[in-house]
Amino acid sequence: MGTALITGGSAGLGLEFARQLAAENHDLVLVARDQDRLDEVAEELRAAHGVAVEVLPADLSVPGDVARVAQRLAVVGGRPGEGDLRPVGLLVNNAGFATGARFTRGRVTTERRGIDVMVKAVVELTHAAVGQMLERDRGAVLNVGSVAALTAGGTYAAAKAYVRTFTESLAVELKGTAVTATLLSPGFTHTEFHARAGIPESAIPDWGWLDAEYVVRAALADVRRGVVLSTPSARYKAASAVLRAAPRWAVRAVGKYR
Incomplete structure (x- = not known):
């Protein structure tokens, strides 16, 4: 069925992507910082599905690793x-993370690392992948964005806004080829993401949460169909439509931090 490379593949949505793709008989290359966790996930997937799993430990804020x-x-x-x-x-x-703090109060090194991982690495890795995909006349890129891209939510939202525009621009360039580009824009999803950022899940109402399994299944289905903008669930499609239509002063007015 082919080989998929997943950054941040040892936890959260990345781990769910790995599990679902392995179940569909895809071989995998898993990228993350933690060698031990990568090895553990790789062994789980090999045993459960009989697929080949490469592990590639890398910190995507480090140019040499990228x-x-x-x-x-x-x-x-x-x-x-x-x-x-x-x-x-x-x-x-x-791969990505939320800084969990106001830009004016946080460390600039953390903000810069977020940009390195969620913007610069995405551009460099996509460029490398698309080059060989076009040469082979097949392939797909799935960039994980966020509904936050449509908000005024700090550096994280700004990074995801870049990824959104970048993915749409790439899709325009790839039109007419056998290579596709898809942006996944999930809303709040049950993973380790929020705990790592110090954001309590209790701060979000129950109806606002999505399951990682559902989000990944919807995203992969959209990749197969060549969909450019993938937003799982009717509630977040509606929320995205409202954010796109609202005047920016209104969007800024509802932006807030803890």
Whole structure:
């Protein structure tokens, strides 16, 4: 069924992408910072589904690590020096985190790291992947964004807004080829994301939450159909429509931090 590379593949939505793709008989390349956790997930997926799983420990805020992942994505197959590595047919740019603080009160190093991971790495890895996909005349890129891209919610929202425009622009360039680009824009989803950011889940009403399994299933279905903007659930489609239609002063008015 092909090989998928997933950044942030050892936890949260990335782990759910890995599980669902493995269940569909896709081989995987999992990228994350924690070698031990990567090895644990890889062993689970190999045992459960019999797929090949490569682990590629990398910190996507470190240029050298990003370059190593980009080199793996550039593999076309059959070239000298590539060994038995299979080309990646699906890139899932999932790695990211929320800073959980006001820009004016937080550390600029944290803000910069967020931009490195959620913007700069996405651009570099996508460029490497699309190059070999176009050469092979098949492939797909799935960038994980957020409904937050339509809000005034700090550096995280700004990074996701970049990813949204970048993905749409890429889809325009790829039109007429056998390579697609899809943006996943989930709302609040039950993962480790909010706990790591210090955001209590109790701050969000129950109706606002989505299940990771549902979000990933919907996203992969949209990738198969070549959908550019994937927003799981009617409630977040409606919320996105309201945010797009509302005057920006109104959007700014509802923006807030803890």
